Amino acid sequence: MTSGVTSVRPCDVLCVGDVVTDTAIDLIPSDSTTTLPDEDGDWLAMRLGAKLPFADLKIFDAVGNAANAAVACTRLGLRAGIATDVGKDDAGQRIIARLDEQGVDVGLVHVHPDQQTNHHFVLRYGAERTILVRHHEFDYRWSGPTALPRWVYFSSLSEHAGAYQHALAAWLDDHPEVRLAFSPGTLQIAGGVAPLRAIYRRSDVVIMNREEAVTVTGGDHADVPDLLRRLHDLGPTRVVVTDGPAGAYASDGDEHLRLPPYPDPAPPVERTGAGDAFASTLVAALARGETWRTALRWAPVNSMSVVQQxxxxxxxxxxVELKHLLSRADERYEPTPS
Structure with missing residues (x-):
């Protein structure tokens, strides 16, 4: 059973996806921890049975892809709501309170009386992090808002939410005036294209990183134009492939663009949420009526800012802060044909 109040005030952007509490643990490099290089990315290695020192511990309520996106949109002056699921526990209540404090409409938060709220553990090692993840098996049930949002921003959900995703896709088909942005989460990427084919086909814009694009399309990591074409073949109108410090690539079907990163003022402190900041800021710009190229210029600025904290x-x-930073950008900070 779930409980929740259907939102009656229209949102500019309704963010849909799981929400979590993160406990971030700052590991101290020691004789018992190290990183091991690998062609697909470094491994974090810890000695079995060791007592590992840590420097700090922080708890972040109301995070995760959809929650991060909702908060980003509210800070950029939009009315944002969230459709998500929590347990009827202290963590769930803190999450609702935190989102409400940030100005996010929580009318579509479903509270499950016999479940715990999702809780992740983030092992920070320098600027990188490894996340211990568990998604609870909520009784996911889509109930659309009575007042239609202009955009839906759909992101990470549990592997147990297949019926929910199908119901969301059907609701979107019934409301073609609602625009859709899709930034798939790790479990959605791992689940393959087939369960989400209707979502890809319905999307106005799909955003994912380069490694995810390879997994989704089966394309060549070295051939970004082909990755963009393969993503278009799934149906979305516009696609964006981010590439970390190397910037991002985008296509509207007619033109392929490359966007450099906005320069970091200092080495990154932590990369958690950088992708969410990029994707949600891109969507927020479009929701505010900005052009495609302007939206592409906005997105890396917020991503840069997030990794500094x-x-x-x-x-x-x-x-105001984002536009101030844009005003200081080098003249070369522009999307260029790739």
Missing amino acids: VGGQSGLLTL
Whole structure:
């Protein structure tokens, strides 16, 4: 059973996806911890049975892809809501209170009386992090808002939410005036294209990183134009492939663009939430009526700001702050044909 109040006030952006509490643990490099290089990315290695020192511990309520996106949109001056699921426990109540404090409409938060709220553990090792993840098996049930949002921003959900995703896709088909942005989460990427084919086909814009694009499309990591074409073949109108410090690539079907990163003022403190900041800021710009190229210029600025602080929301910018940083950008900070 779930309980929740259907939102009656229209949102500019309704964010849909799981929400979590993160406990971030700062590991101290020691004789018992190290990183091991690998062609697909470094491994974090810890000696079995060791007592590992840590420097700090922080708890972040109301995070995760959809929550980070909702907070980003509110800070950029939009009315944002969230459709998500929590347990009827202290963590669930803190999450609702935190989102409400940030100005996010919580009318579509479903509270499950016999479940615990999702809780992740983030092992921070320098600027990198490894996340221990568990998604509870909520009785996911989609109930659309009575007042239609202009955009839906759909992101990470549990592997147990297949019926929910199908119901969301059917609701979107019934409301073609609602625009859809899809930034798939790790479990959705791992689940393959087939369960989400209707979502890809319905999307106005799909955003994912380069490694995810390879997994989804089966394309060549070295051939970004082909990755963009393969993503278009799934149906979305516009696609964006982010590439970490190397920037991002985008296509509207007619033109392929490359966007450099907005320069970091200092080495990154932590990369948690950088992808969420990029994707949600791109969507927020479009929801505010900005052009495609302007939206592409906005997105890396918020991503840069987020990696300068710990946590996925601490560095999220207001509209005034973002425009100020854009005004200081080098003239070469522009999308260029790739």
